[in-house]
Amino acid sequence: xxxxxxxxxxxxxxxxxxxxxxxxxxxxxxxxxxxxxxxxxxxxxxxxxxxxxxxxxxxxxxxxxxxxxxxxxxxxxxxxxxxxxxxxxxxxxxxxxxxxxxxxxxxxxxxxxxxxxxxxxxxxxxxxxxxxx
Ligand SMILES: Nc1ncnc2c1ncn2[C@@H]1O[C@H](COP(=O)(O)OP(=O)(O)OP(=O)(O)O)[C@@H](O)[C@H]1O
Ligand SMILES: [Mg+2]
Numbered sequence: 001x002x003x004x005x006x007x008x009x010x011x012x013x014x015x016x017x018x019x020x021x022x023x024x025x026x027x028x029x030x031x032x033x034x035x036x037x038x039x040x041x042x043x044x045x046x047x048x049x050x051x052x053x054x055x056x057x058x059x060x061x062x063x064x065x066x067x068x069x070x071x072x073x074x075x076x077x078x079x080x081x082x083x084x085x086x087x088x089x090x091x092x093x094x095x096x097x098x099x100x101x102x103x104x105x106x107x108x109x110x111x112x113x114x115x116x117x118x119x120x121x122x123x124x125x126x127x128x129x130x131x132x133x
Pocket of ligand 2: 045048102103
């Protein structure tokens with residue numbers, strides 16, 4: 001059984017592809033349509049940030065089993081410029097691109113677990129999980 005699949009984010013079509021992959025995995029795991037929408041929105045936001053701010057990177061979707069719990073784990077990683085002030089980018093409305101600045105705080109709200117690791121000059125890795133209820 002394939003637990004993890006990754007999509008390289010090089011252009012805008014890859015954002016569509018990884019979103020579709022995420023929807024299929026969420027469906028397979030038994031997530032309802034509302035949670036499927038939350039998960040695919042989170043995936044799009046993370047993939048779009050990679051495309052916009054890092055140029056390229058990768059998003060992996062994983063079927064995640066811990067004890068009795070089942071979830072979907074999304075890992076978004078890039079070797080871009082990184083984020084200097086993580087606290088700031090997690091505030092609603094903070095943007096460096098004239099966007100809404102809603103992406104990352106939105107992902108955190110839509111998902112159950114959210115971890116961000118970033119180092120200036122090295123890149124960013126965001127891991128987020130949604131548990132099946
Ligand atoms: N992968 C990344 N690498 C470098 N910087 C990033 C990355 N992802 C986000 N950022 C920085 O964090 C800021 C906030 O991201 P967030 O997704 O919350 O908002 P946004 O992309 O500016 O706007 P929105 O997503 O609402 O269109 C971005 O403006 C950018 O400066
Ligand atoms: Mg964004």
